[in-house]
Amino acid sequence: xxxxxxxLSRGQLIWRAFLKHKLGVGALVVLIVLYLxxxxxxxxxxxxxxxxxLRHTYSPPTKVYRTYKGQRTKPYVLPSMSYVDKIxxxxxxxxxxxPRRLVIEKADGTRMTYELGKDGVExxxxxxxxxxxxxxxxxxxxxxxxxxxxxxxxxxYNENVLNKGVSRFETTSAVAQEMFFxxxxxxxxxxxxxxxxxxxxxxxxxxxxxxxxxxxxxxxGKVVDYDYKTYPIKWFIKSWTGKLLxxxxxxxxxxxxxxxxNNQFVKFYIMGADLFGxxxxxxxxxxxxxxxxxxxxxxxxxxxxxxxxxGISGYYGGLVDEAFMRFAEIIMSIPGFYxxxxxxxxxxxxxxxxxxxxxxxxxxxxxxxxxxxxxxxxLVLSIREREFVEAAxxxxxxxxxxxxxxxxxxxxxxxxxxxxLRIPGYILGEAGLSFLGLGIREPQxxxxxxxxxxxxxxxxxxxxxxxxxxxxxxxxxxxFNFVGDALRDALDPRSLG
Amino acid sequence: MLxxxxxxxxxxxxxxxxxxxxVFMIMEAAPGDFLDQYKLDPSMSKETxxxxxxxxxxxxxxxxxxFKWLSGAVRGNFGYSFYYxxxxxxxxxxxxxxxxxxxxTSLAGSWILGVALGTFAALKKYSLADKIxxxxxxxxxxVPSFFLGLLLLYLAARTGWFxxxxxxxxxxNTMTTxxxxxxxxxxxxxxxxxxxxxxxxxxxxxxxGSLLDVLNEDYVTFxxxxxxxERIVVFKHAMRNAINPMITFLGxxxxxxxxxxxxxxxxFAWPGMGRLIYQALIQKDLYLVITSGLISAxxxxxxxxxxxxxxxxxxxxxxxT
Numbered sequence: 118x119x120x121x122x123x124x125l126s127r128g129q130l131i132w133r134a135f136l137k138h139k140l141g142v143g144a145l146v147v148l149i150v151l152y153l154x155x156x157x158x159x160x161x162x163x164x165x166x167x168x169x170x171l172r173h174t175y176s177p178p179t180k181v182y183r184t185y186k187g188q189r190t191k192p193y194v195l196p197s198m199s200y201v202d203k204i205x206x207x208x209x210x211x212x213x214x215x216p217r218r219l220v221i222e223k224a225d226g227t228r229m230t231y232e233l234g235k236d237g238v239e240x241x242x243x244x245x246x247x248x249x250x251x252x253x254x255x256x257x258x259x260x261x262x263x264x265x266x267x268x269x270x271x272x273x274y275n276e277n278v279l280n281k282g283v284s285r286f287e288t289t290s291a292v293a294q295e296m297f298f299x300x301x302x303x304x305x306x307x308x309x310x311x312x313x314x315x316x317x318x319x320x321x322x323x324x325x326x327x328x329x330x331x332x333x334x335x336x337x338g339k340v341v342d343y344d345y346k347t348y349p350i351k352w353f354i355k356s357w358t359g360k361l362l363x364x365x366x367x368x369x370x371x372x373x374x375x376x377x378x379n380n381q382f383v384k385f386y387i388m389g390a391d392l393f394g395x396x397x398x399x400x401x402x403x404x405x406x407x408x409x410x411x412x413x414x415x416x417x418x419x420x421x422x423x424x425x426x427x428g429i430s431g432y433y434g435g436l437v438d439e440a441f442m443r444f445a446e447i448i449m450s451i452p453g454f455y456x457x458x459x460x461x462x463x464x465x466x467x468x469x470x471x472x473x474x475x476x477x478x479x480x481x482x483x484x485x486x487x488x489x490x491x492x493x494x495x496l497v498l499s500i501r502e503r504e505f506v507e508a509a510x511x512x513x514x515x516x517x518x519x520x521x522x523x524x525x526x527x528x529x530x531x532x533x534x535x536x537x538l539r540i541p542g543y544i545l546g547e548a549g550l551s552f553l554g555l556g557i558r559e560p561q562x563x564x565x566x567x568x569x570x571x572x573x574x575x576x577x578x579x580x581x582x583x584x585x586x587x588x589x590x591x592x593x594x595x596x597f598n599f600v601g602d603a604l605r606d607a608l609d610p611r612s613l614g
Numbered sequence: 615m616l617x618x619x620x621x622x623x624x625x626x627x628x629x630x631x632x633x634x635x636x637v638f639m640i641m642e643a644a645p646g647d648f649l650d651q652y653k654l655d656p657s658m659s660k661e662t663x664x665x666x667x668x669x670x671x672x673x674x675x676x677x678x679x680x681f682k683w684l685s686g687a688v689r690g691n692f693g694y695s696f697y698y699x700x701x702x703x704x705x706x707x708x709x710x711x712x713x714x715x716x717x718x719t720s721l722a723g724s725w726i727l728g729v730a731l732g733t734f735a736a737l738k739k740y741s742l743a744d745k746i747x748x749x750x751x752x753x754x755x756x757v758p759s760f761f762l763g764l765l766l767l768y769l770a771a772r773t774g775w776f777x778x779x780x781x782x783x784x785x786x787n788t789m790t791t792x793x794x795x796x797x798x799x800x801x802x803x804x805x806x807x808x809x810x811x812x813x814x815x816x817x818x819x820x821x822x823g824s825l826l827d828v829l830n831e832d833y834v835t836f837x838x839x840x841x842x843x844e845r846i847v848v849f850k851h852a853m854r855n856a857i858n859p860m861i862t863f864l865g866x867x868x869x870x871x872x873x874x875x876x877x878x879x880x881x882f883a884w885p886g887m888g889r890l891i892y893q894a895l896i897q898k899d900l901y902l903v904i905t906s907g908l909i910s911a912x913x914x915x916x917x918x919x920x921x922x923x924x925x926x927x928x929x930x931x932x933x934x935t
Contacts (some may be wrong), residue, residue: 210629258691285767292863313703322700366926454876454898457642458876458892458895459637460640462896463640463641463643463644463895463898464644464645465645466896539757545758548758548760549758549760549877552760552877553876553892555876565758566763568760568764571764572880572881574771574779575766575769577764577767577768578709578768578772580769581768584761584764584765584768587757587758587761587764587765590758590761591753591756591758591761592755592756594756594757594758595752595753595756597784598752598755598756599752
């Protein structure tokens with residue numbers, strides 16, 4: 118016999134038995150991390166979960182760079198936007214190049230260096246001549262010329278404008294062929310869109326406009342060297358105003374991108390963005406508050422219900438017992454999710470989010486109590502016959518005291534295990550209702566509601582990161598199951614040694 | 615036995631009446647009715663709405679309507695759907711076939727696989743195979759069915775191996791019978807897989823636990839002690855008793871046949887009952903809701919009865935009286 122066993126309290130014994138379960142311990146750690154995430158949601162989220170950015174609709178997870186011009190640097194991101202190509206009509210995500218330092222060789226051979234913020238340089242603008250041309254019968258024809266003023270270029274698209282002075286983009290895409298055929302069929306006497314053999318856009322750098330000390334200066338010349346803006350990723354950054362623990366307004370967030378010149382194209386989405394350009398990660402973090410708390414509160418109410426109903430009907434028996442248990446059976450006989458949808462659907466659909474939250478907690482607990490209360494009743498029936506209860510009755514305690522002080526505490530072991538194993542049901546219940554549009558409403562977030570956005574095939578193929586909330590549901594439910602399993606073993610008197 | 619079945623069926627009648635009345639009262643107690651969705655429509659005048667109300671019978675007292683529906687229902691007329699403007703029985707009949715194809719396939723699949731794998735895991739307990747199966751089962755218990763559906767949908771969209779929704783192809787009508795069957799099977803693969811995996815995992819765990827319990831019983835030790843071949847001990851003695859709690863479970867799952875696939879039907883655009891009932895509930899399509907409620911109740915009663923009869927057939931200790 119291990120000498121420790123004599124000196125360990127029951128709590129210590131249970132804890133020791135629990136620690137033997139590797140999976141259970143791991144799952145407990147996961148749960149603690151998840152609940153901390155919910156608690157410090159404002160601190161963890163780089164963006165306000167409701168903040169929209171329509172330039173970033175379905176933006177993929179932002180790429181983090183660690184090298185700049187071949188040299189290792191601190192991690193940074195580049196501005197990006199959803200870009201519809203004017204020639205191919207394809208929508209893609211392009212990263213952008215905003216120059217911050219230019220070395221220009223003028224026509225007379227002199228070199229000048231301009232850097233934003235130095236020598237009074239305030240901004241750069243580039244005047245670019247844009248020429249559209251089409252290829253007919255092997256011959257290129259310029260069809261449209263237009264000047265444009267821009268302050269950025271697109272990576273892998275027209276960045277050559279800056280380092281070569283000219284960028285050329287050629288395509289044979291069907292959309293481009295069709296569009297140019299429609300516009301120019303009369304001018305070139307084209308008969309089918311295949312006559313347009315290719316389409317090209319050439320952009321030529323005309324001049325650079327530099328704002329210096331409030332005055333504009335126009336420079337013609339060749340850019341021989343340049344640096345572009347990068348936006349570093351930093352820990353503990355100040356950005357949007359959140360409320361730490363619902364109470365203290367705080368601008369401090371765990372991580373984020375240092376957007377020093379308020380560039381609206383700069384975003385750091387570690388899990389992509391949704392239809393409205395909202396940060397999926399921030400929304401997942403905030404949604405965890407709803408998804409994780411609903412299980413706890415729901416189970417708490419269920420157990421309260423079950424204790425009252427099961428305790429009373431087991432302790433008093435007779436007609437009360439009969440009535441309570443028949444009622445419980447009716448509720449148990451209706452398939453859970455159906456009962457839930459039915460209860461939800463017959464109540465008004467357009468409630469504010471807080472009321473919906475309460476309503477769902479209520480519905481979930483209402484469905485859950487019946488099964489638990491039956492088991493409690495069974496336990497109470499057997500505990501009632503034990504000697505210590507008889508003793509308590511014999512010394513003249515009131516029924517209520519016997520029940521609450523001596524009978525019900527003996528059901529705790531069962532209740533704890535039951536609660537952990539039941540919580541996943543509540544989380545899934547809320548997720549399901551929200552997925553069907555009957556639960557939490559926009560702009561509030563819950564994991565189920567976030568998945569509802571991914572119901573469309575076209576959306577999933579374009580933005581598969583919208584499936585991530587499902588992974589969170591999965592992990593949470595799995596963790597609760599493992600913890601419940603380990604607890605069941607740990608609380609089993611036979612395992613305490 | 616026949617007497618027992620007859621008695622159970624007679625008891626079922628008041629039960630069904632109470633359930634249909636309850637569903638009706640819940641629908642009545644809820645704020646608003648079917649016409650609410652038209653109230654905001656500017657093209658609907660007040661007079662039109664009033665006329666519609668009269669036509670649909672919504673101006674009558676709820677009790678009057680309930681008994682009208684009931685007297686019709688007894689004669690096989692379950693009223694008209696407000697939304698579809700068609701007899702409820704026809705609507706449901708069309709959908710029942712689709713749902714039954716899907717849910718019976720997955721029910722059969724999950725039971726066969728669940729019981730087989732559960733038995734296997736119990737016989738090889740604590741082996742590597744058992745551990746893998748345990749992890750597998752826990753994962754599928756934890757995956758919400760709609761997420762599993764979405765993942766499979768993503769797979770279908772990405773690879774193009776499977777259709778992304780619906781029950782039949784556009785050119786279904788021009789196909790030969792064999793092609794039609796293949797077409798249906800092809801459309802059914804993903805939704806049926808999603809449903810099967812979800813429920814199989816639970817059944818497997820259940821079967822494993824229950825078989826392990828039985829294998830510890832004295833009569834199993836006794837059978838082994840007297841030298842009975844292991845195969846007979848397991849499959850004749852232990853399995854028969856281990857399957858007992860599973861059969862009660864089967865009774866419950868029969869009642870879920872019609873509605874259980876709601877999410878999967880939604881995701882894969884499967885034209886089944888789940889979606890019909892869900893939409894009817896949202897639109898407060900009264901008679902459609904009560905009738906489908908009645909059907910689920912009938913299934914519940916039948917399911918429990920089937921489970922009890924099976925139990926008596928399988929477990930020699932159970933006697934029906």
